[in-house]
Amino acid sequence: xxxxxxxxxxxxxxxxxxxxxxxxxxxxxxxxxxxxxxxxxxxxxxxxxxxxxxxxxxxxxxxxxxxxxxxxxxxxxxxxxxxxxxxxxxxxxxxxxxxxxxxxxxxxxxxxxxxxxxxxxxxxxxxxxxxxxxxxxxxxxxxxxxxxxxxxxxxxxxxxxxxxxxxxxxxxxxxxxxxxxxxxxxxxxxxxxxxxxxxxxxxxxxxxxxxxxxxxxxxxxxxxxxxxxxxxxxxxxxxxxxxxxxxxxxxxxxxxxxxxxxxxxxxxxxxxxxxxxxxxxxxxxxxxxxxxxxxxxxxxxxxxxxxxxxxxxxxxxxxxxxxxx
Amino acid sequence: xxxxxxxxxxxxxxxxxxxxxxxxxxxxxxxxxxxxxxxxxxxxxxxxxxxxxxxxxxxxxxxxxxxxxxxxxxxxxxxxxxxxxxxxxxxxxxxxxxxxxxxxxxxxxxxxxxxxxxxxxxxxxxxxxxxxxxxxxxxxxxxxxxxxxxxxxxxxxxxxxxxxxxxxxxxxxxxxxxxxxxxxxxxxxxxxxxxxxxxxxxxxxxxxxxxxxxxxxxxxxxxxxxxxxxxxxxxxxxxxxxxxxxxxxxxxxxxxxxxxxxxxxxxxxxxxxxxxxxxxxxxxxxxxxxxxxxxxxxxxxxxxxxxxxxxxxxxxxxxxxxxxxxxxxxxxxxxxxxxxxxxxxxxxxxxxxxxxxxxxxxxxxxxxxxxx
Numbered sequence: 296x297x298x299x300x301x302x303x304x305x306x307x308x309x310x311x312x313x314x315x316x317x318x319x320x321x322x323x324x325x326x327x328x329x330x331x332x333x334x335x336x337x338x339x340x341x342x343x344x345x346x347x348x349x350x351x352x353x354x355x356x357x358x359x360x361x362x363x364x365x366x367x368x369x370x371x372x373x374x375x376x377x378x379x380x381x382x383x384x385x386x387x388x389x390x391x392x393x394x395x396x397x398x399x400x401x402x403x404x405x406x407x408x409x410x411x412x413x414x415x416x417x418x419x420x421x422x423x424x425x426x427x428x429x430x431x432x433x434x435x436x437x438x439x440x441x442x443x444x445x446x447x448x449x450x451x452x453x454x455x456x457x458x459x460x461x462x463x464x465x466x467x468x469x470x471x472x473x474x475x476x477x478x479x480x481x482x483x484x485x486x487x488x489x490x491x492x493x494x495x496x497x498x499x500x501x502x503x504x505x506x507x508x509x510x511x512x513x514x515x516x517x518x519x520x521x522x523x524x525x526x527x528x529x530x531x532x533x534x535x536x537x538x539x540x541x542x543x544x545x546x547x548x549x550x551x552x553x554x555x556x557x558x559x560x561x562x563x564x565x566x567x568x569x570x571x572x573x574x575x576x577x578x579x580x581x582x583x584x585x586x587x588x589x590x591x592x593x594x595x596x597x598x599x600x601x602x603x604x605x606x607x608x609x610x611x612x613x614x615x616x617x618x619x620x
Numbered sequence: 621x622x623x624x625x626x627x628x629x630x631x632x633x634x635x636x637x638x639x640x641x642x643x644x645x646x647x648x649x650x651x652x653x654x655x656x657x658x659x660x661x662x663x664x665x666x667x668x669x670x671x672x673x674x675x676x677x678x679x680x681x682x683x684x685x686x687x688x689x690x691x692x693x694x695x696x697x698x699x700x701x702x703x704x705x706x707x708x709x710x711x712x713x714x715x716x717x718x719x720x721x722x723x724x725x726x727x728x729x730x731x732x733x734x735x736x737x738x739x740x741x742x743x744x745x746x747x748x749x750x751x752x753x754x755x756x757x758x759x760x761x762x763x764x765x766x767x768x769x770x771x772x773x774x775x776x777x778x779x780x781x782x783x784x785x786x787x788x789x790x791x792x793x794x795x796x797x798x799x800x801x802x803x804x805x806x807x808x809x810x811x812x813x814x815x816x817x818x819x820x821x822x823x824x825x826x827x828x829x830x831x832x833x834x835x836x837x838x839x840x841x842x843x844x845x846x847x848x849x850x851x852x853x854x855x856x857x858x859x860x861x862x863x864x865x866x867x868x869x870x871x872x873x874x875x876x877x878x879x880x881x882x883x884x885x886x887x888x889x890x891x892x893x894x895x896x897x898x899x900x901x902x903x904x905x906x907x908x909x910x911x912x913x914x915x916x917x918x919x920x921x922x923x924x925x926x927x928x929x930x931x932x933x934x935x936x937x938x939x940x941x942x943x944x945x946x947x948x949x950x951x952x953x954x955x956x957x958x959x960x961x962x963x964x965x966x967x968x969x970x971x972x973x974x975x976x977x978x979x980x981x982x983x984x985x986x987x988x989x990x991x992x
Contacts, residue, residue: 320803346803352833357792357826364796364810367781368731370803372796391786392793400774400782401764402988436989460991 296479302472304446305335305411305465308453309373313343316371319457320347322358323375323411332377333413333472355385359410363392363462366408371457379412379466380426393462394437407460409453413469414442415506415556416593416604425593425600427557429466429505433533433566439487440533442466444508446476448531451485459487468506488535492544496526499614500544502567503554504530507605511554514610523620533563541567542575549580552613556605559587584617586610679950682724682882683942684959686716689740690938691967692749696739696756696770699971700917705756707769708785712740714880714912715843717937719744721885722811722841722905725893731779731801731810733794736771737843737911738783741813747775753970759977766980767988788814788821791840795831798838798902807897809837817848819863820856828902832870835901839892840872842906843879849915850923864906872904879907880935912936 299307312319321336327350330337340348351358355376362372376382382389389410396404416425433440439461443449449467456463493508494515503511508529515525526544530537545551551571553564568583589603614620693711700709712719715737723732723744734741742752747763755762756770763773771785781797784790794812801808818824819842831838842863846853853861867874873895877888885907892903910932914921921929945951 349834352826352829354826354830356823357795357830360789360792360823360827361796361799361830364781364793364798365800365803366796367793368797368800370800387786387789388792391789392784396782397991398988399764399768399772400776400988401762401767402991403764403774403776404781405991407991439990 296477298475299446299478300472301443301446301449301467301474301476302333302335304449304476304478305453305467306337307478308450308457309336310339310342312371312373312454312457313339313347316457318369319371319373320349320365321373321375322349322351322362324351324353324377326350326375331375333467333469335411335467335472336375355381356388359385360388360392362408362410363388363396363406366406366462367396367404371407371409373409373411373457376410376412378420378424378469379414379428380424382410382412382428382432389432389438389462390435394435396437397461398437405460406462408462409456410462410464412464412466413472414466415468415470416588416600417470417506419595419597419600420593421595422592427466427562429464429533430555430557430562432464433536433563435534438462438464439535440464440466441487441531442468442505442533443531444468444471444505444529445474446478448485448491448529450478451483452487452531454484455487458484463487466505470506485531488532488537490537490540491529491531492526492540493529494525494527496524496548498524498548498620499550499552499618500526500528500541500548501552501554501610502528502530502541502564503556504533504563505556507554507556510556510605510607510610513607514614517607517611518614518620523614530563536563536566538567538570538574541571545571545575546578549578550618551575551579552584552586552610552617554605554610555587557588558590559585560590562587581617584613586613678724679945680955680959682720682886683945683951683956684963685720685724685744686882686938686941687959688749688963688966689716689720689743691963692739692743692753692970695753695967695971697913697917699757704975705770706758707771708736709756709770709917710737710915711911711913711917712737714932714936715845715909716740717882717941718841718843718879718885718907718909719813721882722813722889722907724886725889726811727808729779729806729808731781731794731797731808733781733790733797733810733812734773734783735787735790735814735818736783736785737815738771738773742773742775742780742783745775745778745780747773747778747780749966749970750973751775753974754977757974757977758979759974760980760984761973761977765984765988767984788818788823788827790814791818791823791827792830794838795827795836798831798836799834801837802834807837809839809893809896811839811841813841813843815848816842816844816846816853816857816863817851820848828867828870828872831902832872835899837896838902839889839896840902840904841889842904843909844906845909845911847911847915847924850919852923862906864904867904872902873900874904874906876906876908879909880932880937880940882937882941
């Protein structure tokens, strides 16, 4: 085991793929000479050369689309957005091309492409740079969406994403690049589509992913202090969504709180809550409680932003309101 | 027979070797001149005489392909009226010379990428006529098992990479396929068709820039049929109806050809293809062409007069090319009739194949969403 930060874990996953598979290459804005907006690809240009570490024009549609074409021709491109908010200008390519190509070609084409994108609020970047659109893309059939909450998952999910034969969005919580965690020295992968029960408990199930795992774990600690045993689930993957794991846990605890740090309305937790109430209704002792960030454009001011962003108190409040515990 | 493109393109191609900005400017003038002279019938059959590339068989094959596309499209229209083909249906009638002439220059390992008016490109690329027709009928035997439809024909074995229905959306796909060819150090190339309407998408400019910056082996073929759906180019584009001069901005060598002249298109494409294989990077051909029918079968064509259509129809490659071949002694009317009979039979069989093919099983709904 080695303790590394999440950025290093991602870097390790990318680096070993570049070393071991000549069809893997990277594209993105300033990933080469500059080293990447969050320094994940720092040093790659020197090590792998400009043919495999391609700095692109600021043309998200064009380079994501080029990644799709390269993937359709049998390569394994990894493309990077500087922010998931910038994915909006390339949504047509991601949805209409990357995700739809296989189906509309009757299975003739596959698009083994990884899209990496920093996601989430909390660093005062204002409305256009703080969003969490992994929740939107999780709705699109034909692609997969993962989001790690710690270095171990970041490496395991990145390895699986690169080996996957489909377009996979790896949403990287921007606030967690510096998060430390233990990573085994021996090789492992994390299966895409399987949630992780990170804490066993019996009184209430708390579900989240990515940056949301921080507030959830903090809330679970505080609940433990007052004798409430929380089971915590990290979705790891938004698509495919591991509802079986969430339902199994809820059958045990009979209470569920779903927690998103993205905006509350229309996020992935809306889906989790809806599925839970339909598929686990007879096990529920109360409503499925839903927590998410406030439905406003992200404000710049720190006080305002922190108030909008989901935190542990919001989770505790939901537990108290929903279940009186 | 118009050989505007052939003659003019030769001049422009050599001019574009040197200084892009100034050469395209002057080339646009020379194009206007040669267009006039050809209308006076001066340039005659130079394309045939000088080409020395296409033998008799090639000429007949070009004709066969154009006629196949024409008859295929007419059959599509007919079966649309019968309700056997549904959805949107965009016919390639009138534009056959462009697709056939351009694609005839390719190797098997090259890629072809098309837009939503894709039947002609698919057939010219050798995609099976039966399976293409079956796809339009939504049948299980179709190229995409009935899941794609008219706008989404694919045949990866033929390296025909679609049929794409978001305007300009196919351009970066082509750039990416070309990027893979470059990455794998092959001398293969990707031919990408798009219409004049797509040039007003920002993506068009993004891709031209990317292709030029990375020197990608991609051949852009603009099928300028003068209308973006129902909007005449001049009403939606600043700068007139010529697009190729604008390529100077990206340093991409660009020529204009008469898209109604299959040999002119073939010649210009051969030159561009050779340059790409040599490693010269992206090339651009603007084929001036015209669809004799509406944008889709639902189009009443209220935006243009019959006179304009008639004028272009006089240059219909499917009727003028065989006449020219006979005149030049490169084909006999018997040969032409034979081809017509063969094609008509093939189309009748294709329709029969489609009609008699099974609907896709409902279990197919969940297949092909994700790759294993």
